[in-house]
Amino acid sequence: MTFDTNAFLIILTGALIAISCGFLGVFLLLRKMSMTGDAISHAVLPGIVIGFFVSGSQRSLEVIIGAGLLGILSTLMIDALRKKAKVQLDASIGITFTLLFAIGIILINLFAYKVDLDQECVLYGEIAYLPIDLWITPSGINLGPRVTWLAGLNFFLVTGFIYLLFKELSLTSFDEHFSSAIGIPAKGVNLALMSMVSYTTVSSFESVGAILVVALLVVPPSTAYLWTKSLIPLLRLTAGLGILIAILGYYLAYWIDSSIAGMMVAVAGAFFFCSALIKGNWPLGIGGTSKSSPAFDS
Amino acid sequence: MITQVPHPVLEVHDLTVSYDQHPVLWNVDLSLPAGQLIGILGPNGAGKSTLIKSIMGLIQPTSGYIKIFDKPLPDVRSRISYVPQRESVDWNFPASVLDVVVMGTYGKLGLFRRPGKKEVQIAQDALDQVGMMAYSKRQISELSGGQQQRVFIARALAQQADLYLMDEPFAGVDMATETAIFQLLQDMARAGKTVLVVHHDIHSAMNFFEWCIMLNLHLVASGPKDQVMTEELLRKTYGGKLNLLTQVTDLIRKQDFNPLKR
Ligand SMILES: Nc1ncnc2c1ncn2[C@@H]1O[C@H](COP(=O)(O)OP(=O)(O)OP(=O)(O)O)[C@@H](O)[C@H]1O
Ligand SMILES: [Mg+2]
Numbered sequence: 001m002t003f004d005t006n007a008f009l010i011i012l013t014g015a016l017i018a019i020s021c022g023f024l025g026v027f028l029l030l031r032k033m034s035m036t037g038d039a040i041s042h043a044v045l046p047g048i049v050i051g052f053f054v055s056g057s058q059r060s061l062e063v064i065i066g067a068g069l070l071g072i073l074s075t076l077m078i079d080a081l082r083k084k085a086k087v088q089l090d091a092s093i094g095i096t097f098t099l100l101f102a103i104g105i106i107l108i109n110l111f112a113y114k115v116d117l118d119q120e121c122v123l124y125g126e127i128a129y130l131p132i133d134l135w136i137t138p139s140g141i142n143l144g145p146r147v148t149w150l151a152g153l154n155f156f157l158v159t160g161f162i163y164l165l166f167k168e169l170s171l172t173s174f175d176e177h178f179s180s181a182i183g184i185p186a187k188g189v190n191l192a193l194m195s196m197v198s199y200t201t202v203s204s205f206e207s208v209g210a211i212l213v214v215a216l217l218v219v220p221p222s223t224a225y226l227w228t229k230s231l232i233p234l235l236r237l238t239a240g241l242g243i244l245i246a247i248l249g250y251y252l253a254y255w256i257d258s259s260i261a262g263m264m265v266a267v268a269g270a271f272f273f274c275s276a277l278i279k280g281n282w283p284l285g286i287g288g289t290s291k292s293s294p295a296f297d298s
Numbered sequence: 299m300i301t302q303v304p305h306p307v308l309e310v311h312d313l314t315v316s317y318d319q320h321p322v323l324w325n326v327d328l329s330l331p332a333g334q335l336i337g338i339l340g341p342n343g344a345g346k347s348t349l350i351k352s353i354m355g356l357i358q359p360t361s362g363y364i365k366i367f368d369k370p371l372p373d374v375r376s377r378i379s380y381v382p383q384r385e386s387v388d389w390n391f392p393a394s395v396l397d398v399v400v401m402g403t404y405g406k407l408g409l410f411r412r413p414g415k416k417e418v419q420i421a422q423d424a425l426d427q428v429g430m431m432a433y434s435k436r437q438i439s440e441l442s443g444g445q446q447q448r449v450f451i452a453r454a455l456a457q458q459a460d461l462y463l464m465d466e467p468f469a470g471v472d473m474a475t476e477t478a479i480f481q482l483l484q485d486m487a488r489a490g491k492t493v494l495v496v497h498h499d500i501h502s503a504m505n506f507f508e509w510c511i512m513l514n515l516h517l518v519a520s521g522p523k524d525q526v527m528t529e530e531l532l533r534k535t536y537g538g539k540l541n542l543l544t545q546v547t548d549l550i551r552k553q554d555f556n557p558l559k560r
Contacts (some may be wrong), residue, residue, distance in 0.1 A: 030391065167405075174401070175382070180378040181354045182371075182375060182380070225392075229437050229439060230394065231393060
């Protein structure tokens with residue numbers, strides 16, 4: 001088999017995104033905030049539209065900043081609804097992201113005559129076009145696919161963030177009160193995490209799309225959590241799953257000629273269901289840990 | 299019956315705390331001496347946890363202020379250790395016993411710095427002191443309730459603080475361990491540390507505390523044990539819960555400890 005550069009680049013990009021999302025997803029999972037990732041990925045839409053409107057380009061820094069700000073705003077809003085207005089967490093998430101998403105849609109319609117935002121791309125993404133979208137310096141040097149660079153930068157920042165703040169992230173996930181009591185600002189750490197989630201979401205939009213990025217935030221960490229109950233192995237397993245998902249997703253999509261991002265998530269889902277089947281506690285005796293309980297208790 | 303002390307370790311000045319504009323602590327005014335094992339007593343809902351949380355700065359008081367070591371809280375955080383009620387966290391969190399106890403050292407480490415050999419050693423010593431050394435590698439989700447509580451105590455010990463605030467540290471802990479840890483706390487008090495413990499068992503409270511705070515929305519008493527553990531003040535604290543009070547009076551009689559007869 002000859003070395004296929006395009007395949008390699010697509011898999012590399014997919015794996016980088018899957019790992020970045022997975023790492024952040026582990027901490028969302030531990031904070032029982034997986035759905036906040038979902039909320040953020042929708043809530044950033046108005047930020048993207050405004051950023052796009054200001055800069056006139058879908059791939060500008062303004063878009064990322066706009067999305068980041070909206071991500072933080074949605075986190076603050078969810079938190080305020082929950083703590084100040086005493087709305088349940090799931091309800092405050094639902095209210096916040098649908099509202100912000102709706103505002104985004106209205107903005108798209110308002111600006112539609114001025115901007116040509118590729119909604120398909122924002123919502124679904126297409127990693128397969130990555131090899132033809134190259135980053136070429138003004139002097140004409142070809143540096144390779146732009147999206148791969150973005151994913152690499154994102155991976156580097158997410159990994160650095162988690163490496164530097166590992167102790168703070170784990171402590172605030174476990175015991176928020178204690179961390180505030182000893183002077184580690186739980187709120188600040190939480191906001192930093194949510195900003196990273198917003199940034200990652202936007203950065204991954206173009207390749208895997210807004211909806212599928214949520215799957216990468218939620219599914220691999222949840223799968224890994226079925227297998228291990230300690231933090232470092234949990235992160236390692238999530239990363240491993242990310243790489244596997246990218247490789248299998250690419251070749252399966254290639255084989256049946258379908259969307260790569262969609263296939264990556266389908267593979268992730270398949271891993272999850274197999275794990276749940278093996279590790280879950282099912283009746284009927286399927287699965288490893290299940291203990292059939294006697295039906296008669298009188 | 300509120301005894302104030304000169305040069306207090308902890309000074310609570312006219313503190314009123316409310317949840318949703320609804321006060322649950324009224325005008326609490328007390329000062330505590332250094333180097334003592336201090337009990338906080340009161341019925342459920344008396345505001346004991348609220349008092350501790352206000353001291354730790356986790357709740358903003360409606361009025362009044364708190365000074366620790368004669369300074370406001372932010373200046374002295376690293377000298378204070380805190381044991382929250384066990385139910386305040388999710389014990390399914392993927393961490394080992396040692397991981398959790400090492401968290402006690404994070405306050406002194408500060409941002410970005412990672413725990414190293416020294417911190418692990420401190421944590422292991424703390425685990426040893428609560429008799430949990432054998433469990434250091436165990437996942438916290440696999441512990442019994444009393445063992446979880448001991449992990450929390452160990453985490454507080456690992457903070458190596460000067461003032462310890464413990465919210466029901468002995469809930470679900472067996473008698474032998476409770477006595478052993480109480481003796482450890484007494485030793486710490488003798489070494490100059492101040493230890494505040496929210497406690498529900500009046501029997502062991504009589505045995506181990508040197509100073510008692512009695513709370514029921516208002517401050518009922520704060521002073522040396524033999525002066526405040528009286529039938530009258532206990533009645534005031536626990537209200538009409540006669541069953542309990544008869545037990546307490548029995549206890550006082552049995553132990554021949556009756557401050558009323560002094
Ligand atoms: N988060 C909260 N919101 C509203 N009210 C609260 C809250 N926490 C406590 N309260 C109320 O404040 C009062 C004091 O509560 P607190 O938890 O301080 O009691 P406690 O003395 O620690 O009781 P326990 O012995 O049961 O632990 C109670 O009446 C309680 O209903
Ligand atoms: Mg309490």
